[in-house]
Structures are given as structure tokens and as C-alpha cells.
Amino acid sequence: KNEVEQSPQNLTAQEGEFITINCSYSVGISALHWLQQHPGGGIVSLFMLSSGKKKHGRLIATINIQEKHSSLHITASHPRDSAVYICAANNNNDMRFGAGTRLTVKP
Amino acid sequence: DAGVIQSPRHEVTEMGQEVTLRCKPISGHDYLFWYRQTMMRGLELLIYFNNNVPIDDSGMPEDRFSAKMPNASFSTLKIQPSEPRDSAVYFCASSRLASRGTQYFGPGTRLLVL
Numbered sequence: 001k002n003e004v005e006q007s008p009q010n011l012t013a014q015e016g017e018f019i020t021i022n023c024s025y026s027v028g029i030s031a032l033h034w035l036q037q038h039p040g041g042g043i044v045s046l047f048m049l050s051s052g053k054k055k056h057g058r059l060i061a062t063i064n065i066q067e068k069h070s071s072l073h074i075t076a077s078h079p080r081d082s083a084v085y086i087c088a089a090n091n092n093n094d095m096r097f098g099a100g101t102r103l104t105v106k107p
Numbered sequence: 108d109a110g111v112i113q114s115p116r117h118e119v120t121e122m123g124q125e126v127t128l129r130c131k132p133i134s135g136h137d138y139l140f141w142y143r144q145t146m147m148r149g150l151e152l153l154i155y156f157n158n159n160v161p162i163d164d165s166g167m168p169e170d171r172f173s174a175k176m177p178n179a180s181f182s183t184l185k186i187q188p189s190e191p192r193d194s195a196v197y198f199c200a201s202s203r204l205a206s207r208g209t210q211y212f213g214p215g216t217r218l219l220v221l
Contacts, residue, residue, distance in 0.1 A: 042212070043198060086149075100149065
């Protein structure tokens with residue numbers, strides 16, 4: 001079993017839909033990261049959180065430390081949100097990555 | 108700031124050759140990370156530095172891989188000799204506060220070893 005599991009692996013949505021991507025981890029963490037990898041390959045860090053919830057524009061990330069689970073939500077999804085979203089568990093710089101969720105938002 | 112800079116962006120080489128990847132972190136960042144991404148294994152942390160000192164190299168796959176950070180503005184990842192299974196995208200990232208700081212990724216170097 002992988003230490004960081006993401007679901008779903010692939011997700012197709014219509015523009016405007018509410019998106020949820022889930023991440024479960026089995027290792028201890030000092031922080032949980034959500035990354036976005038664009039079709040061109042570039043990686044952008046979206047969130048780093050160790051408790052509670054963070055919001056940036058249409059993106060919201062939550063984490064439940066007791067359940068070792070985090071979710072990334074996208075409200076009012078747009079085709080430009082199409083990318084691979086990667087969850088990473090950071091245990092004092094020992095980073096373990098999920099396999100990623102490929103999101104496609106259709107107009 | 109220009110962000111994290113990596114060079115070259117693409118590298119094609121033959122098996123057995125030495126490959127050197129370069130990274131310039133964001134000024135003021137004291138942590139630097141090297142990652143590798145493949146289709147089979149996804150993203151993996153290879154090594155990271157704090158204040159130019161290697162802290163954890165347990166992710167380095169084998170002795171053919173080495174990394175250095177001679178100063179705060181430059182790091183190299185060297186593969187010698189290279190093998191086809193080293194083909195991957197290699198990312199460099201930097202941050203100010205490591206596990207408590209956002210990591211900023213470079214554009215990556217796409218390596219193909221024939």
C-alpha cells in the first residue's frame with residue numbers, strides 16, 4: 001500500500017462543477033502539500049497546511065490530522081483548472097508523493 | 108525574482124555519458140530540493156540541502172548520482188555514468204522554511220538517456 005493515496009486517479013468535469021480530490025496518508029507529517037502540474041510539466045505549489053483549512057480564490061484545501069486525510073476542492077471549475085493535482089506528505093522534509101489526480105474540465 | 112532556474116531544459120545523451128543538471132534557487136531561500144519524476148514512480152525526493160549542506164540524500168538512487176551546492180545560489184546534480192533508466196524529468200525546488208515553507212519549483216530538466 002502506498003504511503004500517500006489519492007482518489008480519484010482521473011476526473012472529468014463540466015465547466016462550473018464543484019470538484020473534490022482526496023488524499024489519504026499513512027505517515028506522520030509536519031505539513032501536507034497540494035501541488036498543481038500543468039500540461040506543460042511545470043509544478044506550482046497550491047497549498048501547504050498542517051491543520052484546518054486554507055482558501056485561495058476558488059481553491060480550498062482541508063486537512064483532518066486525526067483521520068490522516070486531506071481534500072482539495074475547486075469551486076466553479078474552469079477548463080484552465082485542467083491539470084494533474086498531486087498531494088505530498090512532508091515529514092520533516094521527507095516528502096512522499098501521491099500518484100496524482102488528472103483533472104479535465106470540459107467547456 | 109526570476110524564480111528557480113534550471114538548465115538545461117532538455118538533455119539527450121548516450122548511455123555511459125556524464126550528465127550535469129544545474130539549479131539556481133530563489134535568492135534568500137536556504138533550502139534546496141532535487142526531485143525526479145517518472146511515469147512509473149511519480150515524483151521522488153532525491154536530496155535536499157539546508158544552507159548549502161546536504162541534509163538527507165537517502166533518496167539518491169545509487170552511487171552514480173551525486174549532488175553539490177558550492178554556494179547559496181547554485182547546485183548541481185550529476186549522473187555518471189548515465190543509464191537509460193535515468194531518463195526522467197528532474198526538478199529543483201527551493202524554500203525558506205523547508206517543512207513549514209512553500210516550495211517553489213523550477214521548470215525541470217527533461218533527460219533522455221539513449
